[in-house]
Amino acid sequence: MIDYTIPKTLELNGMAVKLNKTIMEKVRCILSHVKLSNTSWVEAMMSVVYIINRSSSMPLDGDVPHRAWTWKDVSYRRLRVFGCLTYVHVAKDQRSKLDNKSRPHIFFRVR
Numbered sequence: 001m002i003d004y005t006i007p008k009t010l011e012l013n014g015m016a017v018k019l020n021k022t023i024m025e026k027v028r029c030i031l032s033h034v035k036l037s038n039t040s041w042v043e044a045m046m047s048v049v050y051i052i053n054r055s056s057s058m059p060l061d062g063d064v065p066h067r068a069w070t071w072k073d074v075s076y077r078r079l080r081v082f083g084c085l086t087y088v089h090v091a092k093d094q095r096s097k098l099d100n101k102s103r104p105h106i107f108f109r110v111r
């Protein structure tokens with residue numbers, strides 16, 4: 001059986017609206033802090049959701065949503081600072097002998 005909600009009744013989906021607002025506020029803060037344009041909002045949002053899913057949650061009695069959903073332990077090894085300077089390796093066939101082996105980039109999100 002499918003439950004339908006009445007359009008434009010925020011009281012019926014209050015938790016989703018609150019979480020969406022929280023996500024967008026964090027995205028706004030990240031973009032402002034790193035001084036990136038608003039065109040990078042998708043990458044910032046993906047990073048925020050990644051972090052939220054690996055943070056403790058009160059409705060789950062302090063458990064982590066990712067662990068509750070997948071039943072696997074959570075690793076924090078891949079966490080990086082959004083917007084920090086990173087270096088990407090350039091393959092041998094794409095560079096000459098004297099070219100740099102890496103190029104500077106801005107870190108956006110974990111894949």
